[in-house]
Amino acid sequence: MNYKRYFRDYPDQNGFFGPYGGMELPADLEKACKEIDQAYRSICQSSRFISELRRIRKEFQGRPTPVYHCNRLSEKLGNCHIYLKREDLNHSGAHKLNHCMGEALLASYMGKEKLIAETGAGQHGVALATAAAYFGLKCEIHMGEVDIAKQAPNVARMKVLGAEIVPVSHGLKTLKEAVDSAFASYAKQYKTAIYCIGSTLGPHPFPMMVRDFQYCIGEESRQQFLEMTGHLPDAVCACVGGGSNSTGSFAAYLADPVDLIGVEPLGHGPAFGQHAASLTYGEPGSMHGFKSYMLKDDHGEPAPVYSIASGLDYPSVGPEHAFWKDLGRVQYETIGDEEAVDAFFKLSRYEGIIPALESSHAVAYAMKWAKQHPYGSILATCSGRGDKDLDYVIENYGFGEDHQF
Ligand SMILES: *Cc1c(COP(=O)(O)O)cnc(C)c1O
DSSP, X not given: OOGGGHHHXXXXXXXXXXTEEOOOOOHHHHHHXXXXXXXXXXXXXXXXXXXXXXXXXXXXXXXXXXXXXXXXXXXXXXXXXXXXXXXXXXXXXXXXHHHHHHHHHHHHHTTOOEEEEEOSSSHHHHHHHHHHHHHTOEEEEEEEHHHHHHTHHHHHHHHHTTOEEEEEOSTTSSHHHHHHHHHHHHHHHTTTEEEOOSSSOSSTTHHHHHHHHHTHHHHHXXXXXXHHHSSOOSEEEXXXXXXXXXXXXXXXXXXXXXXXXXXXXXXXXXXTTSOOOHHHXXXXXXXXXXXXXXXXXXXXXXXXXXXXXXXXXXSBOXXXXXXXXXXXXXXXXXXXXXXXXXXXXXXXHHHSOOBOHHHHHHHHHHHHHHHHSTTOEEEEEEOBBSGGGHHHHHHHHTTOTTOOO
C-alpha cells in the first residue's frame, strides 16, 4: 500500500475502502446520498468553502486545540511520555462539532433549510443543534423515548439551542429505532433537508465526509508534536466507537513510521452481549447501509452491545477501520469498564483533566503502553470532557479514593 497516495484512491468512486463501505439503500435514499456525494466533491474542493471552514474552526470552535504533555501522570508510570490531543477543549466539549460544522456548512452551500439526525446519548444531537444555531438552520433530532428519559441534560441543551426533538416510541425506543425514524423522515424531506450522521458510519459519502472533517485532529497534532519535541510520537491511540475521532487522529500519520492503535470498549468482558469491540470480536457484515465488521447474533442480526461509555456501544464500526485492520496498518486493542474508570480518576487527580468515559479508554491504553515502552512517547486523543459522566461515575464508584498510585 502506498500511503502517500492513499487519499486519492480511498474511498473509490462507489465509496469502497477495499471490500468495505458502499451504499446499500432503497432507491429514494440512494438518490439523496448521491446528491450529497456530488455536492460534497465539488463544493468542498473550493477555496471559498475551505477558507470559511478554517475561519469557523478558529473563531467559533477555538481550534487548534492544544497538545499537552502529561508530566505528572508520565512520571508516576516511569520513564515514558504520555501526551494528549485536547479535543475536550473544542467548543461544546468534544470532537463531534468538527464534523457537524462541516456538514452544516455543506448544507447551507447546498441551499438546504434543515438538518436531520438521530442521537443516542445526545452528544451528536447537541453538537448538531449547536451547528444549526450557528448557521440559522432548522434542526430535527430523532431520539428514543428511553434515551430521552435517561439523558435529560442533553435533551435540555438541544431544546435551548432551538432543535426540535422527535420522540421515537416503537421497538426498544433507543438508538436503532431512532436511526430508522430519522432515515424515514429524511426520505420524505430530502429536497429541503440534509441528513447528518454522527460518526464515520452509514452509506457513502458519510464515512469519507466525516473523515475529511475530522482530519484536522491529526493534521494539527502532527505539526504541534513536531514543534514541541522535534520528532513524531512513537504511537498514536484513540477510542473507537463509530470511529470518527480515531479516524481523524490517525489519517495524517498513515505514511509515517508511527504505530496507530484503535481502542475498543471491552465493557464487562469478552462474553456475548457484554462489550462493543466490533473489530476485535466481529466479522464482516452489513447494517445501516454499509459493509464493515459487525457483531452478530445467531441469526446474523446486530448483536446486543454494552460499554460504560454510551458513545462507544455500537455493533459495527466505520468501514475504513475495517480496511485498516485487514491491511494491518492500525492495530486494535481493548479496554474494559474498570480500566477506563481507573484512567478517568487518574487523569483527573494527577493532571486536572476530567475526561469523557469514551476518552478514558484511550487514556487507559496509553497508560498501559507507557509502562511497556520505557522512554517511548504516545499521543492519546482526549475526545471529550467528562462533565456529562460525573453523576454516573460518582454514584457507582465514589470519588476515586481507590484509584491512586
Ligand atoms: C461520540 C463520542 C465518541 C465515539 O465516537 P467516535 O465516532 O468513535 O469518535 C468518543 N468520545 C466522545 C467524547 C464522544 O462524544
